[in-house]
Amino acid sequence: MKLTSFEGPLTGSPAWSPDGRQLAFDSRPKGHSHIYVTKVEGGVPHAITDGGFNDIVPSWSRDGKWVYFGSNRSGSWQIWKVPSNGGDAQQVTRQGGFVGAESFDGSSFYYAKADAAGIWRVPTQGGEETQVTSQPRIGGWTDWGINQDGIYFLNYSTIPASIDVYDFTTRKISHVKNLDRIRTQINSLSVSPDGKWLLYTDLGEAGSRITLVENFR
DSSP: OOOOOOOOTTOEEEEEOTTSSEEEEEEOTTSSOEEEEEETTOOOOEESOOSSSOEEEEEEOTTSSEEEEEEOTTSSOEEEEEETTOOOOEEOOSSOOOEEEEOTTSSEEEEEOSSSOSEEEEETTOOOOEEEESOSOTTOTTSEEEOSSEEEEEEOSSSSOEEEEEETTTOOEEEEEEOOTTOSEEEEEEEOTTSSEEEEEEEETTEEEEEEEESOO
C-alpha cells in the first residue's frame, strides 16, 4: 500500500474526483486558504485558486471538469467554481453560499449558506437561486447529503429531531427516521450513492458515536 500525504497549516476537506484519480482539498500554507488538486498516486499538489481571500471546502462537478468551493473573494461567502486544472474562477451564487454538491445529473448545484438555515439550489448553467428546504439549521453545513434520489438532511424543527429527505422527482419532503432524543447533538450526515446506507455522527454525555442505518426507506 502506498501512502501519499500533503502537510500544511489547516489542511483538510478532501474531495474525490469522479474518476477516483485526483483529490481536491483546501489548505492555507501562506495565511489564506486556497484549493489544491493532487493525483492520488502521488506528486506535488498544485493550487487552482489564489489571492488575498479564503477559498474552502471543494467539491467536484460530475464530469470532473470543475471544482466548486466556498469563497469570500467577493466580500461575502458565495459559491464559486474553477476548472479542475486551474484557470479563472466563476461566481455561481449571488445571494450567499458556503458548501454544496452538484446533482448526479449535473443540472443543479445544491448548497448551504453560512448565515441561513436550509438548502438552496441553482442551475449549473446559471439562473434563479431558490430554497428547497428550511433545514438543516444555521451552521449545519455537514448535516445533509445527496444521492441520485434526493437530499437527506437533519431536521431539528421536530421533537425528537429526525432525518428527512427531499425527493428530486416529487419535490416533496418525507420523513425517514426519528433520532434518539437522549443524544444532545447530531451532525455530519452522509448517504451512499445507491441509497441503501445512511451514516450520521452524534454527540452525547458519554461521547460521540457513528450510526449506520441500512435500508432506511
